Amino acid sequence: MDISEVGSGETSAKASPRAVPSVPGYDEVVERNQIGILLQPGDLTVRNGDIAVTKWGDLMLVNEDYSAFFNLVQEWRFNYPTLKVMFETVFETFEKQRQLAEETEDLFPRPTNAHPHPLFNPEMDFAAYHRLIDEDGAAEVARGTYAGAVVIVIVKALQSFKDNVAATRQEWTQSGSLFGGHSLGQVLEASANNVRHNDEWAKTRPPTRKQLGSIRVLAAALDEPIAADGKGHR
Secondary structure, rough: OOHHHOOOOOOOOOOOOOOOOOOOOOHHHHHHHHHHHOOOOEEEEOOOOOOEEEEEEEOOOOOOOHHHHHHHHHHHHHHHHHHHHHHHHHHHHHHHHHHHHHHHHHHOOOOOOOOHHHHHHOOHHHHHHHHHHHHHHHHHHHHHHHHHHHHHHHHHHHHHHHHHHHOOOHHHHHHOOOEEEEEHHHHHHHHHHHHOOOHHHHHHOOHHHHHHHHHHHHHOOOOOOOOOOOOOOO
Protein backbone atom coordinates (compact mmCIF):
# COMPACT_ATOMS: atom_id res chain seq x y z
CA MET A 1 0.00 0.00 0.00
CA ASP A 2 1.29 3.44 -0.92
CA ILE A 3 1.74 5.53 2.21
CA SER A 4 0.14 8.45 0.37
CA GLU A 5 -3.14 6.51 0.50
CA VAL A 6 -3.21 6.49 4.29
CA GLY A 7 -5.53 9.09 5.84
CA SER A 8 -8.99 10.51 5.47
CA GLY A 9 -9.52 12.28 2.19
CA GLU A 10 -7.10 13.63 -0.36
CA THR A 11 -4.63 16.31 0.48
CA SER A 12 -4.75 19.69 -1.15
CA ALA A 13 -1.72 21.20 -2.85
CA LYS A 14 0.07 17.88 -3.33
CA ALA A 15 3.83 18.23 -3.03
CA SER A 16 5.96 17.16 -5.97
CA PRO A 17 8.79 14.70 -5.25
CA ARG A 18 11.91 16.53 -4.08
CA ALA A 19 15.28 15.60 -5.46
CA VAL A 20 17.67 14.82 -2.61
CA PRO A 21 20.85 16.92 -2.98
CA SER A 22 24.09 15.06 -3.46
CA VAL A 23 26.79 14.99 -0.80
CA PRO A 24 29.24 17.88 -1.41
CA GLY A 25 32.82 16.83 -2.07
CA TYR A 26 35.37 17.03 0.74
CA ASP A 27 37.83 19.18 -1.27
CA GLU A 28 34.97 21.43 -2.38
CA VAL A 29 33.93 22.20 1.21
CA VAL A 30 37.51 22.73 2.39
CA GLU A 31 38.46 25.02 -0.51
CA ARG A 32 35.21 27.00 -0.58
CA ASN A 33 35.49 27.78 3.14
CA GLN A 34 39.28 28.14 3.04
CA ILE A 35 39.84 25.81 5.98
CA GLY A 36 43.59 26.34 6.00
CA ILE A 37 44.50 23.51 8.34
CA LEU A 38 42.88 20.98 5.99
CA LEU A 39 44.47 22.29 2.79
CA GLN A 40 47.38 19.97 3.54
CA PRO A 41 46.74 16.20 3.57
CA GLY A 42 46.68 14.54 6.98
CA ASP A 43 48.00 11.17 8.11
CA LEU A 44 47.52 8.92 11.11
CA THR A 45 49.37 9.82 14.28
CA VAL A 46 51.37 7.43 16.46
CA ARG A 47 51.63 8.17 20.18
CA ASN A 48 53.32 6.00 22.77
CA GLY A 49 53.91 3.36 20.13
CA ASP A 50 50.25 3.05 19.15
CA ILE A 51 47.90 4.69 16.68
CA ALA A 52 46.34 7.71 18.38
CA VAL A 53 42.58 8.22 18.61
CA THR A 54 40.42 11.22 19.47
CA LYS A 55 38.40 11.41 22.68
CA TRP A 56 35.48 10.08 20.64
CA GLY A 57 37.45 6.99 19.63
CA ASP A 58 38.04 8.05 16.00
CA LEU A 59 41.44 7.63 14.37
CA MET A 60 43.40 10.82 14.92
CA LEU A 61 44.77 12.64 11.88
CA VAL A 62 47.87 14.78 12.58
CA ASN A 63 46.64 16.22 15.91
CA GLU A 64 43.49 17.19 17.86
CA ASP A 65 42.85 20.40 15.91
CA TYR A 66 43.30 18.80 12.48
CA SER A 67 41.01 15.91 13.44
CA ALA A 68 38.43 18.33 14.85
CA PHE A 69 38.20 20.25 11.58
CA PHE A 70 38.21 17.03 9.55
CA ASN A 71 35.35 15.55 11.59
CA LEU A 72 33.37 18.81 11.40
CA VAL A 73 33.66 18.85 7.60
CA GLN A 74 32.64 15.20 7.38
CA GLU A 75 29.65 15.69 9.65
CA TRP A 76 28.55 18.70 7.60
CA ARG A 77 28.97 16.87 4.29
CA PHE A 78 26.99 13.80 5.32
CA ASN A 79 24.20 15.81 6.95
CA TYR A 80 23.99 18.41 4.18
CA PRO A 81 21.46 16.60 1.91
CA THR A 82 19.00 16.07 4.76
CA LEU A 83 19.55 19.51 6.29
CA LYS A 84 19.00 21.25 2.94
CA VAL A 85 15.68 19.48 2.38
CA MET A 86 14.46 20.25 5.91
CA PHE A 87 15.64 23.87 5.77
CA GLU A 88 13.86 24.57 2.48
CA THR A 89 10.72 22.77 3.65
CA VAL A 90 10.49 25.17 6.62
CA PHE A 91 9.88 28.06 4.23
CA GLU A 92 7.64 26.06 1.91
CA THR A 93 5.17 25.57 4.75
CA PHE A 94 4.46 29.32 4.73
CA GLU A 95 3.41 29.10 1.07
CA LYS A 96 1.39 25.96 1.74
CA GLN A 97 -0.51 27.67 4.56
CA ARG A 98 -1.24 30.64 2.30
CA GLN A 99 -2.71 28.28 -0.29
CA LEU A 100 -4.70 26.45 2.36
CA ALA A 101 -6.10 29.76 3.62
CA GLU A 102 -7.29 30.62 0.10
CA GLU A 103 -8.88 27.19 -0.35
CA THR A 104 -10.61 27.50 3.03
CA GLU A 105 -11.95 30.94 2.11
CA ASP A 106 -13.32 29.58 -1.18
CA LEU A 107 -15.27 26.90 0.69
CA PHE A 108 -17.56 29.36 2.43
CA PRO A 109 -20.84 29.81 0.53
CA ARG A 110 -22.23 33.30 0.07
CA PRO A 111 -24.53 34.33 2.96
CA THR A 112 -28.25 34.44 2.27
CA ASN A 113 -31.21 35.78 4.20
CA ALA A 114 -32.09 32.25 5.23
CA HIS A 115 -28.53 31.35 6.16
CA PRO A 116 -26.58 34.53 6.96
CA HIS A 117 -23.74 32.60 8.62
CA PRO A 118 -21.79 30.18 6.38
CA LEU A 119 -21.41 27.59 9.15
CA PHE A 120 -25.21 27.23 9.23
CA ASN A 121 -25.52 27.01 5.45
CA PRO A 122 -26.40 23.47 4.26
CA GLU A 123 -24.19 24.05 1.21
CA MET A 124 -21.08 24.30 3.42
CA ASP A 125 -18.66 21.40 2.77
CA PHE A 126 -17.70 20.62 6.35
CA ALA A 127 -15.63 17.57 5.44
CA ALA A 128 -13.41 19.68 3.19
CA TYR A 129 -13.30 22.45 5.80
CA HIS A 130 -12.02 20.15 8.53
CA ARG A 131 -9.52 18.55 6.15
CA LEU A 132 -8.04 21.95 5.28
CA ILE A 133 -7.89 22.98 8.93
CA ASP A 134 -6.05 19.74 9.74
CA GLU A 135 -3.56 20.32 6.93
CA ASP A 136 -2.92 23.85 8.15
CA GLY A 137 -2.24 22.53 11.64
CA ALA A 138 0.08 19.87 10.27
CA ALA A 139 2.02 22.48 8.28
CA GLU A 140 2.43 24.61 11.41
CA VAL A 141 3.77 21.65 13.38
CA ALA A 142 6.03 20.56 10.51
CA ARG A 143 7.73 23.96 10.41
CA GLY A 144 8.76 23.66 14.05
CA THR A 145 9.78 20.04 13.65
CA TYR A 146 12.02 20.65 10.64
CA ALA A 147 13.55 23.84 12.01
CA GLY A 148 14.17 22.22 15.38
CA ALA A 149 15.86 19.21 13.79
CA VAL A 150 18.16 21.46 11.75
CA VAL A 151 19.22 23.36 14.87
CA ILE A 152 19.83 20.20 16.92
CA VAL A 153 22.05 18.64 14.24
CA ILE A 154 24.14 21.79 13.74
CA VAL A 155 24.55 22.43 17.46
CA LYS A 156 25.65 18.85 18.06
CA ALA A 157 28.34 19.22 15.40
CA LEU A 158 29.52 22.60 16.69
CA GLN A 159 29.65 21.54 20.33
CA SER A 160 31.65 18.43 19.43
CA PHE A 161 34.04 20.65 17.49
CA LYS A 162 34.31 23.07 20.43
CA ASP A 163 35.17 20.19 22.74
CA ASN A 164 37.70 18.72 20.31
CA VAL A 165 39.65 21.97 19.99
CA ALA A 166 39.30 22.64 23.74
CA ALA A 167 37.72 26.05 23.13
CA THR A 168 37.09 28.23 26.16
CA ARG A 169 33.66 29.56 27.02
CA GLN A 170 34.81 33.03 26.01
CA GLU A 171 35.90 31.77 22.59
CA TRP A 172 32.53 30.04 22.18
CA THR A 173 30.54 33.17 23.03
CA GLN A 174 32.69 35.89 21.40
CA SER A 175 34.14 34.41 18.18
CA GLY A 176 32.91 35.50 14.77
CA SER A 177 30.00 37.79 13.99
CA LEU A 178 27.80 38.68 16.95
CA PHE A 179 24.01 38.82 16.95
CA GLY A 180 22.67 41.05 19.70
CA GLY A 181 26.03 40.64 21.41
CA HIS A 182 26.03 36.85 21.13
CA SER A 183 27.97 34.50 18.85
CA LEU A 184 26.29 32.25 16.32
CA GLY A 185 27.22 29.22 18.41
CA GLN A 186 25.63 30.77 21.48
CA VAL A 187 22.44 31.66 19.59
CA LEU A 188 22.17 28.14 18.15
CA GLU A 189 22.83 26.64 21.57
CA ALA A 190 19.97 28.70 23.04
CA SER A 191 17.75 27.70 20.11
CA ALA A 192 18.49 24.02 20.73
CA ASN A 193 17.56 24.47 24.38
CA ASN A 194 14.26 25.96 23.23
CA VAL A 195 13.62 22.93 21.00
CA ARG A 196 14.43 20.44 23.74
CA HIS A 197 12.54 22.20 26.54
CA ASN A 198 9.80 24.06 24.67
CA ASP A 199 6.96 22.61 26.77
CA GLU A 200 8.75 23.53 30.00
CA TRP A 201 9.38 27.08 28.79
CA ALA A 202 5.75 27.47 27.75
CA LYS A 203 4.30 26.51 31.14
CA THR A 204 6.87 28.20 33.38
CA ARG A 205 5.91 31.84 33.93
CA PRO A 206 8.11 33.62 34.75
CA PRO A 207 10.95 31.39 33.49
CA THR A 208 13.47 29.84 35.81
CA ARG A 209 16.95 31.31 36.10
CA LYS A 210 18.36 28.54 33.88
CA GLN A 211 15.67 29.02 31.21
CA LEU A 212 16.12 32.78 31.31
CA GLY A 213 19.77 32.46 30.26
CA SER A 214 18.78 31.02 26.87
CA ILE A 215 15.65 33.17 26.54
CA ARG A 216 17.69 36.36 26.93
CA VAL A 217 20.13 35.23 24.23
CA LEU A 218 17.29 34.61 21.76
CA ALA A 219 15.53 37.86 22.63
CA ALA A 220 18.75 39.80 22.06
CA ALA A 221 19.50 38.02 18.78
CA LEU A 222 15.96 38.67 17.50
CA ASP A 223 15.96 42.23 18.88
CA GLU A 224 12.78 41.59 20.83
CA PRO A 225 11.85 43.35 24.08
CA ILE A 226 11.82 41.19 27.17
CA ALA A 227 11.01 41.92 30.81
CA ALA A 228 13.77 41.63 33.40
CA ASP A 229 12.23 38.42 34.74
CA GLY A 230 11.51 37.05 31.27
CA LYS A 231 7.75 37.56 31.29
CA GLY A 232 6.14 38.01 27.92
CA HIS A 233 8.76 36.08 25.96
CA ARG A 234 7.63 34.33 22.80
